[in-house]
Amino acid sequence: MNSRNPSRIFSHLSLTPFPLLLILFRISSADDGNSLYNSCNATFSCGFIEGVGYPFRGYDALDNCGYPGLxxxxxxxxxxxxxxxxxxxxxxxxxxxxxxxxxxxxxxxxxxxxxxxxxxxxxxxxxxxxxxxxxxxxxxxxxxxxxxxxxxxxxxxxxxxxxxxxxxxxxxxxxxxxxxxxxxxxxxxxxxxxxxxxxxxxxxxxxxKVNGEACSQCRESKGRCGFDFTNNQTTCFCPHPPYVSATCAVVDAEAPSSESSPGPGSSSNQRTIVGSSSNRRTIVEDVTCH
Structure with a gap:
């Protein structure tokens, strides 16, 4: 249980410069966005089984890393x-x-x-x-x-x-x-x-009976397969925004990223919620303000 006093936390935040708050939110959202991609990297091995992945998951892995019941x-x-x-x-x-x-x-x-x-x-x-x-x-x-x-x-x-x-x-x-x-x-x-x-x-x-086509397309886009309990379907976890999608977007290393070059005075808010059968919810946020 988190024993921190919320009022104490907000008192510290009130003294924090606004630009620094934006940086903290960006770091937090990046960590959340990469968590499912990183967590669902592990495969299951036991006895004669080696390196089995989605739709299966290890019993101790996150629910989102495997199809329900597998x-x-x-x-x-x-x-x-x-x-x-x-x-x-x-x-x-x-x-x-x-x-x-x-x-x-x-x-x-x-x-x-x-x-x-x-x-x-x-x-x-x-x-x-x-x-x-x-x-x-x-x-x-x-x-x-x-x-x-x-x-x-x-x-x-x-x-x-x-x-x-x-x-x-x-x-x-x-x-x-x-x-x-x-x-x-x-x-x-x-x-x-x-x-x-x-x-x-x-x-x-x-x-x-799990349809493997969605997972195949995800892997081809360099993503990692998982399950979206909100929409009750196979989804794709990605290392970059959008973190949860049908397939991962292709990142052009030479093109400026959307984060570094938004239009003047623009603001964007992205929020993706991936439900879980065990009441765990993973929320991915990307907040950009200028």
């Missing part, structure tokens, strides 16, 4: 991603075709998931790649309601249930204590209790 975390040198309240381990990541292979973290050491919730994707952000099958897990069902085609998995210590059955396809509801559905990649051979653990650990391939 924050990556590194746990014991294993890349993970979380959405819909579940943690998934990244098995593969292909930026060229915008696909990644993910597996539920709660089922990596035991075929039956520990968290008794369905695997659900945010349909606005992800879709399953072709070639997957749903597995349904049934926990502690009365004998009369157990489907004939189901296979016995037995005791599932990760979930605490002693009687677990499973079968391919989405079925139910049943008179069971719990039942959940988990999609996995389809295999050429049939899925059975002998390879169920391996199938679960391989997970399923999903495709993210």
């Amino acid at each position: 924050a990556l975390k590194c746990q014991k040198n294993i890349p993970t991603i979380q959405f819909m309240n579940l943690t998934y381990r990244l098995m593969e990541l292909n930026s060229a075709n915008q696909t990644m292979q993910i597996a539920r973290e709660d089922a990596m050491n035991a075929a039956c998931p520990r968290d008794l919730v369905n695997t659900t994707l945010d349909n606005s952000l992800f879709e399953y790649s072709p070639g997957y099958v749903n597995l349904t897990f049934l926990y502690d069902c009365p004998a009369s309601s157990i489907p004939k085609l189901s296979q016995v998995w037995g005791f599932c210590p990760s979930s605490g249930f002693e009687d677990v059955h499973w079968l391919t396809g989405t079925v139910g509801p049943f008179e069971c204590q719990e039942n959940i559905t988990v999609p996995v990649s389809a295999r050429s051979e049939s899925i059975n209790s002998n390879n169920l653990g391996e199938v679960m650990e391989q997970g399923v391939e999903v495709k993210w």
